[in-house]
Amino acid sequence: MTIKEIARRANVSLGTVDRVIHNRGKVSKEKKEKILKIMEEVDYKPNIYARGLVLNKSYTIAALMPEFEVGEYWEVPSRGVGNAANSLSQFGIKVKYFYFDQNNIDSFIKQSNKLIESKPDGVILAPVINFEAVKFCGKLRKLDIPFSIIDSNIENSGAICFIGQDSIQSGRLAAKLLSTSTKGRGKLLIVSIKNNENHNKTLQKRIEGFNDYLLESSNLDDIHVEEVIINQRETNWKNSLETILKKKHPDGVYVPSSKVHFVAEIIKKNMFESKLVGNDLIKNNYYYIESGIIDYVIGQRPETQGYLALENFYKYLVTNQKVRSIHNLPLDIITKENLIFYKTNF
Amino acid sequence: MTIKEIARRANVSLGTVDRVIHNRGKVSKEKKEKILKIMEEVDYKPNIYARGLVLNKSYTIAALMPEFEVGEYWEVPSRGVGNAANSLSQFGIKVKYFYFDQNNIDSFIKQSNKLIESKPDGVILAPVINFEAVKFCGKLRKLDIPFSIIDSNIENSGAICFIGQDSIQSGRLAAKLLSTSTKGRGKLLIVSIKNNENHNKTLQKRIEGFNDYLLESSNLDDIHVEEVIINQRETNWKNSLETILKKKHPDGVYVPSSKVHFVAEIIKKNMFESKLVGNDLIKNNYYYIESGIIDYVIGQRPETQGYLALENFYKYLVTNQKVRSIHNLPLDIITKENLIFYKTNF
């Protein structure tokens, strides 16, 4: 059904129908009602090709996320955004990246200002420096630039959507997997490896979930949990970690971040028998999952996060569809036997 | 970059450029080369809006899959196809379903003939009746109707793509999860619940993988495996199953299909302590996963399978992109703690 046909049926011109559709200009009440009724009846849907052709707009989306080395976590969401940019380029969606050093607040501020100067049509934000990110959201709201948040959420930020995971549940799941692997008993160690001043809340939420699960799931007499914090800014932090592991000799280790490969390295070197559970399917973890040193990794589809974030802007800006305000992506359980399917991206 | 601009740069008309792009009509060698060079330089990509507008074709894809009751497995891929149809309707993609009774070969033949009479532009095939499906693929090839296969593959079928899972690896994964849950020891029982003459190979491949894994993974002295086959066509098959479970008293049960809920029901009723692993996140299994009676279910993203199948036809027919010939979707490990994220579809 076309505008032309609607105009014919309503005995008016194209222009009049158009005015009704877009609420622009003046249209007499009776004609307007007649047109609306016909549109309703025939369930008029605009031809997106014709619309795209005549509008021929192009949108620039700015992505503000941490810089990364190859194999590190933030490579993956970034690639997700890139993939989406690729397949949406035909529809006039462009991406401009602004990378910041997640251990340097000034870098975040500087990049976020550059971003705003570039006057993007939309922003994808990874709020790993929580406090500054909240302020940044305020600026975007004032400027009326729509934005979406990935990875970890900011409550009441005004974002058009959040795409990420449920961190507490991630910790609970880790607890289940680790305790099952240690046959429901033994000494468990939580190893938090940090190199900043705890800017974001993901780690602590995961640990919270981990402890909650164990407290709820009966036989507490058989299970012991301890937590150690490793500061990557200290020289020799790897040696300290190794010393601790040697001393504690845990039956199971939980690393609530993608840095689980550091622990895996030590376990392998010393041929410990510890079960090991961590987060995120990054390249640095591949080998240790393959060889079974890491028993389980919990994935959160970072690539999909990036992809959906951009795709949502397409829906929002180009096709004017509503977008879901919260996407909690599945917590995937990845282990030696299903690793291969997750490596090839989805 | 437009055709017009390319024509201007090459000092030719729109028509000539068009002839080069579509290899139609005669074009002098020198002009052709000049045009191709310019197109290369500017990386010409046609405007999909303009193309879509002028072609304005609509494609009908026929989906040939098993009929289902609410909550059964085939509801999910079917919904995936429906979702895709919804979001691709703007692009002129339509779907026509042909459902057959998977326990009735005649029904398959009848529906497949009806499908061919409808002269679709493409076919999505679920080859659960393997032998007949192979013959059907031959017909489609002769008629030059492109088709894709979902769920389980047919080798050298001539399909433009296969979308499904690796059944053997699915069985291996099940073996790992079940043996870990039973602490690496005990009596394991494989329960095959069938209601047809073994038309498709998925079950047997899963069982093959299951056994292989256990044979390879060391301590064979501690593990015992037995297989029972239940025929749903026998009256009182549920009672037989219950009797068997009572007699064998297994430490762990593997049901290599979505019918694991039948076993869960019996385990719950009798309050057995058996660990239980099965396949597929269907509604009938939700409750038992939630309550922990089913320890793990291995999912294969049936909804995504359906979605991708249709989306691939969009790529193939509308945008003329190449499509990946094999999509082995991830084997998702679903358990009480991450169930909720998989229920909301992806």
Place this chain on the structure above:
DNA sequence: TTGTATGCGTTATCAT
């Protein structure tokens, strides 16, 4: 072999 004209459905601008 090459060039020109028309139309796809929508939007936006210009007269009336």
Place this chain on the structure above:
DNA sequence: ATGATAACGCATACAA
């Protein structure tokens, strides 16, 4: 308040 019309980029039929 309403109608007519040009333009978007591409494909195609037709003219030269």
